[in-house]
Amino acid sequence: MSLVKFDEQRFSLRQAIEKSLDLIDFQFNKNTRKIVIKPNLCYYWDYSTGETTDPRFVRELVDILRDYISSNVEISVVESDASAMKCKYAFRMLGYLEMTKEKKVGLVNLTNDKADKASVRVKGKTYEFLLPRTIKEADIIVNIPKIKYMQRCRFSGALKNIYGCNPRPKKYRYHDNLDDTIVGLNKLMSPSVCIVDGIIVKGITTLKLGLIMASTDSVAVDAAASQILSINPRSIGYLKLACEENIGCIDFKVKGERLSKFKRLYPRKTFQYKMRNLLSKIYLRFVAT
């Protein structure tokens, strides 16, 4: 697992991404023909809010992949519709349509992609999902998540971003089995490498953190990222389950910058913030109703 501090005064974004990959000795397979890049798009929120992957980050990555593998490699940037987000608007609004046109890479709404049924076992139970063809046929999946708090499962990072590859738009239907679903989808669509775009992050406020993390282990990425957010990784249900299901390892070794450096800067949920939230919940539960 690598942690890199991106400082645009000192080096370019491309150099920072390359450094994060070098630190983990990531080797590109020259025989790769098809690559899928999965950014994290969330509603129609601009990258500057810290909620969504910066299209410039993906653009740099496209250049790196072409330089290291081949200029002919077929690259697709993918996302799927969600309850309140339609890719046809999000791609355009968030700069992905423009970027993919400029870079001549595919832009795929997985909800409209051809898909096959696929089953996966989690905790001994069999789950059936739709596996989009673009993902099924890819040699490499590059996961570019954001790291943030999430109400339902406390934390959203690399594993949760793959949940967005589920082509069904009404994702709330999986909320009752969210941990199993996240883990199941990660078993089915396992990324080759995760590179976290933590340049701008959204904690309790938005902040330019300048963080880039890379690892081939999604569980390790999430374990490290959750620590930056001051969340115990073992308290995150799907992360614990992913570890039990051998998707990755919750224990990790860091190369590059120290984790504490980012933990100190991240706009974490403070005691005051938690108290204010608690009081508003009490108000809603006992006073307002």
Place this chain on the structure above:
Amino acid sequence: MSKVRLGLIGLGQMGRIHLRNSLDLRTIDMIAAADVSAKSLLLAKKSGVRRVFKDYSKLLKIPDIDAVVISLPNFLHLEAAIRAAEHQKHILIEKPLARNETEGAQIVSACKKNSVKLMVGYPLRFSPAFVELGENFRAGTLGEVQIAGGDFISVGPFSPRGGGSVPTPIPSWWFDKKLTGGGALIDLGCHLINLFKFYFEEVAEIRSQLGYKFNMEFEDHAICFMKFKKGVKAVLNVGWFGRYHSVQVRLYGMANYALAASKSSLLGYLRRISGPDRSTGFYRELEYFVNCIQSNIDPLPSGQEGLEDLQLITEAYRNTSSP
């Protein structure tokens, strides 16, 4: 004085605010509500609305209804308002009056022809902070006002609606300029244009600069420059890019300056979701509209004002330059 028997047409985001306020106001007898969404109708029924309809034409046929509040998407204003006027219902219609001045003129004309009252919903005109600012200005406490500024930044169609674990999708009409009539300038700018006209009266000149951060056909932010015949110059900033709601107005006079602001706060949020907030512009606007019907007074902002606002917006769209 007898209660005004009210019908609500449209129970979306704005319609639900009117629903809550209507049920709280003692001067209103809530008769019926109409919406295409079964979920919204169920909510209305549970809240105490006696009759609910999927088709608003059935609501308009109820002879007992004196007035209606129209909170429909912009492209449906024309038909709904004309039909309501033909059924002799007084109308409070959400801003903007219509998608363009042609449709706006048709609505105003239909209401005149059928002798029904028409009011356009501009809650800033009733919001205490902005009312007080206008009173200060008129009382001369600021001296002669030279310049004014107004900012209205909101989420627009780019953020999911509603709370809870499942966000409500933004209706697709928001993304079609033909159905909305424009972008942030018509949606948010009309509030400030109307407010500044209320303060400074006749407009001599209006220009705009439009921004397209989200790469859509409609502007998601805009700057509008207004010059008033009384000499005041005003700059309006509107934007649909925020994940917050912020409205601010500043007036700078020879003697002093004053500002009014309405910013989302935790307290405001708790108030909104816990019940009707009697201090909001929406509540006071509806209360005033009902009083006008009871007292047979023509309400303001009138349909004519709403039409003039649309004319100014058309002019601003014409006199534009892209950044």
